[in-house]
Amino acid sequence: MKFTVESNVLVESVNWVSRSLSSRPIMTALLGIVIDVSNEVTLSASDLETAAKSSFNADIKEKGKVLVPGRLLAEIARSLPNKPVAFVLDNNRVLVTAGTAKFTLPTLPINEYPNLPTMPENSGFIASDVFATAINQVAIAAGKDDSLPTLTGIHVDINKETITLAATDRYRLAVREIQWQPNNLDIATSALLRARTLADAAKSLVGITQVSLAVAPITATERLVGFASEAKTMTSRMLDGTFPPYRHLLPSESIAQATIEVSTFLDSVRRVALVTDKTVPLRLRFADSKLQLEAGAGEEAQATEELSIIYNGEAIDIAFNPTFLMDGLHAVGTPFVHIAFTGSNKPAVLSGKNEKDGPTADNYRYLLMPMRYAS
């Protein structure tokens, strides 16, 4: 094996595949990145749940296939000078040279490396920035408790030209609808994917215009979803289990509505929440174009603050977990937030608004259950 490649091409490729490297794999071979040199160079890595591949053109002198320590390769690639990088297999070691820098990497036994799943057939295309934003907007509501695995996932529901992403930890629910171009206009399928995996993938979508989505049919032996853009691909196994039905939780009516500037609201929430720990409720009183924020009680530290807002409806007192509220305010991604209330002890719905008097964006909803005081 012998080839030379530009360092920026190498770095991009290594970064993509190293996301699938596992730090504590069940077999040591999975600590490695496969370098497969044929007509082009293909890097691949896997933690068995996900598998990533990336190919690039290089000045190839000699074909070959080796397995090298993944983390080490990633670190070396990132620290190389901006010069062409040469890879040469010398007996059981790989020599990496760039300018004056020289490294020697040991190789791992490649025959122990598992076969990686093949990409399912392409199902359609999504604008990558839209997809990345949508993933980030829902991933925050996903559960972090691995003992409830279905709730650690993002539910991806594909219906014709609409994809609905949803995640919930049972206290809040985030739902985002996006449009895409399916190959088959009658497509109707769904998948449950680990939120962490998707959020990681979203980070790598920066600088790419379009991503193709490949969902293995329900009848496939291996339930996989694949993402591909240019020469990069990633497959992820779907989570087992049934995502809880959630559409009935989304209220169709509200008794009061508020419009608030997100940045000032966030600053106030952050300040008022200072006096308590993250799980103690932040009490809000909405009335007459005013929002009062309050936290702490009795002999503990207390804080209050008041904001001018746009408000329609009867006065309402409601308490939220401040972290959950801040998550929602960050996620709407617009200068203004619209909050629709259904009652003091019933879920409130946050959605985005670009202008104070403009329409409410209905493609993203963050449903948040208020906290209740022990009676």
Add this chain to the structure above:
Amino acid sequence: MEINQALPTILHVDMDAFYASVAELDNPQYKGKPLVVGAGARSVVLSANYAARKFGIRAAMPVGRAQRMAPHAIFLAPDHKRYSEISERIMEIFSKYTPLVEPISLDEAFLDVSGSEKLFGTGREIAIAIRKEIETQEGITCSVGIATSKFIAKLASSRCKPNGMLEIAHDRVLSFLHPLPVSEIWGVGPKTNEELLRLGLRSVADIANTPRQTLIRALGEATGSALYELAWGRDYRDVITDEPEKSISAAETFAYDLENEEEILREYLRLCEKATSRMRARNLRAKTISIKVRFADFKTISRSKTFSLAINGTQETFAVVKQLYKALDIGGARLRLVGVGLENLVESEGVAHQPLLGEREIGWAEAEAAVDKASARFGSGSIRPARLVESESTPSSEQETN
């Protein structure tokens, strides 16, 4: 003698066959006859009077077996309400002599009377007065151990039962302690006992004469050094009154091992109900929920889960317990005991909880508050979860610990 003056005087008061004595008291016709508390062939012996103990009947033994050992013995059902009433009055008697009372259970307490000697006399005199007062007022007897540490006081009371009193002066501690078998030492269970016998250590003196390092190597740091200290009679634990409740637990030992998951979960639900209602009565909430499982071979495992928000509901707690149990993945294993623990307790006052999306406004919390009220009025068990209603509850000896 200078040192001795700085030493505390500790009493360990232990009621004699408490449940059985109360039963004799309430049924004078049975006095002196073998009497066992614990009725129903499939439950276990909770307490046996001394006449019954002559036949080899011991607490925690299946009632069926006890019946075969003494077919003519009288078997009575327990009356927990009565035991708590009497226990409360006995604790009140203790508190007349010293404010430093540490109740261990309904029928047992440590008293630090060091500061009471000027008022009421020596430890021995106080013990005599307490024993007399309990017998006159309640008609039942107790045994008292008097010593300069909790460890020795408890050992002493167990060596003078029933209806006795034993004082171990500080300079007699080692001559009292060293001839005893190792199993008498606090914390030496069957497993440690076996380990010690394997090392050829039979008496407390054997332990005392073994280098501390050897014990630590054989038994681990904690057990090894604790045993060595106790073998020399060194126990500096104070009598702690009014210890803030750190945890509430409820456990159930089955008379016959359970293996059916449905049945086991039903027991867990019952224990959750019991433990959480006690917690609600004290206006507390738990951040940590734990479960305990003891297999037929006595192997015991426990698992716990901690939340940032404290909970107090029966159903909420049961959901966690069920999840912890299912995660053990021991379906079909035979269990002799299951337990539920509520730890990391916080005051309920002003505590908010985070309900689930779609949770009804009048939900379990309100239903459970209503059940607690009904139980307070009509007795516990007057309202219970439907899945606990149908079946007779499983034969059991119940343990409650704080």
